[in-house]
Amino acid sequence: MFFLKDLPSEDMIAGVTVNVPEVSSPRVLSVLTKLRAASVLLRDVEAYLRGHGLSQTQFLALMMIMREPERSSLSAVEIAARLDVSKPVLSKALASLADKGLIAPAASQPADRRQKQLSLTPEGEQRFADVLPGYFSILHDADL
């Protein structure tokens, strides 16, 4: 996260990067401004999801399974690849979702016994449906 309320002035950036000619201070300031807006938005989204009993990663994992067009289940590595999150983090998020009864092993499991295919339970689908419109609504109204 990046929560600098008072961004550095253009002068300060320029002063520090005199010897770094490829850096332009208005450009850096613009990036910092967007970075702050994105961080604030992320904080808001996390608060909203937490209010519905989900972390960001848990919610996104549900989304990845839901939106798979041809299938109704995915394995952990497949989800991790789509989310760009490390394996252990996803492992914990999925365990938490299973504890809450929102996902469960899929009916048909692959031959490779190392993998577990995971599907949403009816409760999982309901929760996802409840949360998604508000999620998009927050994004829509974001200052970004």
Place this chain on the structure above:
Amino acid sequence: MFFLKDLPSEDMIAGVTVNVPEVSSPRVLSVLTKLRAASVLLRDVEAYLRGHGLSQTQFLALMMIMREPERSSLSAVEIAARLDVSKPVLSKALASLADKGLIAPAASQPADRRQKQLSLTPEGEQRFADVLPGYFSILHDADL
């Protein structure tokens, strides 16, 4: 953090928000795209700072003390207010900076004995000077 590699399609967003007329799917997709770019940038910045022995918050705390125009020290609450971070988080970040010898209690302390004014040590100033140009350089080159 927000690390969704495959963003939802406009059609999916539109389908889910049929009953939420104030949400436009191109708008949501644009926000998601920027959110992802910002998250990736934050991850890169954190990796860069970690390579120099600093967390994001530690680095920003140094910046806040350094750029104070009239003074060379700040108290913890003053820093927390400028960073928009909770008190305990800053408390730990400052303790870590002190452990590393990068900050120290300022020479002149206020009458109010609850506060501690904090200044950068010469090592702290050196570290900050070493890190700052590269920091701005990463921001300059960001895809945001």
Place this chain on the structure above:
DNA sequence: TCCATATGGTTAGCATGGTAACCATATGGC
């Protein structure tokens, strides 16, 4: 003066993120 209240700072406990290391199962070259 004295006590209720506010403020600066830390500690405790929890959730989430990461890397490294570890099992269990597959797979491919010999």
Place this chain on the structure above:
DNA sequence: GCCATATGGTTACCATGCTAACCATATGGA
């Protein structure tokens, strides 16, 4: 067929973020 290697998943451990609760010191009104 068998062992080295790769892959799916989990566990262990650490850093960082949060809230709630806790000290210590200030402050203001009865």
